[in-house]
Amino acid sequence: MEPRASVGVYDPGTWDYTLYTTFQNSHLTRLLVCVFVLGIPENKLRVVAPDVVGGFGSKIYYYGEEALVLAAARRLGRLVKWTAFRSESFLSDAHGRDDLTKIEIAFDESGKLTAFRSETHANVGAYLSNFSTATPTFLHGTLMSGNYAVPTFYVNVKAVFTNTAPVDAYRGAGRPEATYSLERAIDKCAQEMDMDPLEIRRINFVKPEQFPYTGVADLENDTGDYDALVDKLEKLADLEGFSARRSESKKKQKTARLGCKHLH
Numbered sequence: 001m002e003p004r005a006s007v008g009v010y011d012p013g014t015w016d017y018t019l020y021t022t023f024q025n026s027h028l029t030r031l032l033v034c035v036f037v038l039g040i041p042e043n044k045l046r047v048v049a050p051d052v053v054g055g056f057g058s059k060i061y062y063y064g065e066e067a068l069v070l071a072a073a074r075r076l077g078r079l080v081k082w083t084a085f086r087s088e089s090f091l092s093d094a095h096g097r098d099d100l101t102k103i104e105i106a107f108d109e110s111g112k113l114t115a116f117r118s119e120t121h122a123n124v125g126a127y128l129s130n131f132s133t134a135t136p137t138f139l140h141g142t143l144m145s146g147n148y149a150v151p152t153f154y155v156n157v158k159a160v161f162t163n164t165a166p167v168d169a170y171r172g173a174g175r176p177e178a179t180y181s182l183e184r185a186i187d188k189c190a191q192e193m194d195m196d197p198l199e200i201r202r203i204n205f206v207k208p209e210q211f212p213y214t215g216v217a218d219l220e221n222d223t224g225d226y227d228a229l230v231d232k233l234e235k236l237a238d239l240e241g242f243s244a245r246r247s248e249s250k251k252k253q254k255t256a257r258l259g260c261k262h263l264h
Contacts, residue, residue, distance in 0.1 A: 002054035003084035004093065008069030012077065017045045017070050022052045024060045028130070037067040045070075057169035061094040061129050096170035098123035098162075099136060099177050103185040111195055113204045117154035118144055118181070124159045125166035132167055133159050139174030142217040146182045147226045148204040152216055198234060202227055 007020040017040070023029050026047040034042045052059060065082050072080040084092075105116040122136030131139075141155040190197040205226040206213045214220045238245075 003086050003089045004059065004063060004065070005081070005083040006066050006069045007082075008071075008073035008080045010070065010074040010077075012074075015040075015044060017074070018048065019045065019066060019070055020048045020050060021066050022055070022059055023047070023049050023066070024052060024055045024057070028060070029062055029066060032062045033067050033070065038070065056171050057173055058094050058096075060131070061166070061168040063093075092165060094129050094168035094170065095125065095165050096167065097135070097174075097177050098164070098167060099140075099181075101177070101181045103181055105185055105189055107189060107193065107200075111193065111200045111203045113148055113150055115152045115154075116144075116150065116182075116185075118156070120155070120157045122157055122159050123162050123164060123167060125162060125164050127161075127166055129166035129168040131169045131173065135167065135169055135174045136177075139169075140178045142219055143175055143178045144182060145215050145217060146179060147206060147224065148201075149206045149210065149213070150204075150216060198230055201230060205230075 002022070004022050006022070009018040009020075010016075011018075017038075019029070019033070021029065026049045030042055030045050030047045033047075034040050034045050038045075065084075069080045069082050099120050099122050101118055101120040103116060103118045106114045108114055120136060120140070122140075124132040124136075136159065137157050141157055144155050145153055186200065187197050190200045193200070206221065206224065207227070208223075208225045211223050212220050
């Protein structure tokens with residue numbers, strides 16, 4: 001919501017730079033600007049990140065304007081400030097995600113998840129950003145098993161260059177798209193197997209007594225009680241009262257739909 005802004009200051013007496021910028025990782029900015037752009041020692045640049053607001057990950061990525069204000073400050077001999085227009089930010093700031101994922105899941109007759117595999121084509125934009133390939137691979141692929149005790153799974157991710165803005169960390173960075181695609185597939189499987197979508201999840205959740213639980217991606221989950229969470233959500237949603245609410249809506253000439261027949 002808040003556009004990026006940077007202020008560059010240069011001291012000709014000491015050859016020191018100071019950068020004030022709306023950034024979420026000032027140490028990374030200093031490293032990249034010094035080593036790869038200006039070619040100066042890191043101790044010659046001080047990076048100050050004031051109240052950033054509205055970062056959500058998109059302000060972790062290094063942007064060229066942060067080095068430009070420093071170069072301009074040195075050339076002009078005065079403080080240089082730059083602020084993005086909001087429309088400019090929509091077009092040029094790092095974007096969140098653009099994945100095309102295909103998932104195949106195998107269940108046994110009791111609804112137990114036995115294996116799955118996924119193929120993802122991940123758009124990384126026209127050029128690579130800081131965490132571009134890490135987001136759909138390490139941060140996405142390793143979390144594809146979600147909250148479920150999956151004995152084996154296969155994940156294949158292909159990063160694809162396009163003509164769009166670069167993709168970087170934003171609002172969860174890999175986790176939301178992994179969760180969405182897996183949960184959507186489980187809903188679809190529940191419908192095809194004529195099972196309640198909550199029940200099929202309860203069958204496959206990692207149970208409290210299994211924690212700490214290390215999945216097949218070698219990531220350790222320290223604690224959790226997913227059954228209790230779903231029980232609470234089911235109660236808060238008042239699923240048993242859905243039919244009555246739907247009838248009442250019809251009387252008021254309104255429509256009410258829920259995506260799975262088992263909840264009707």
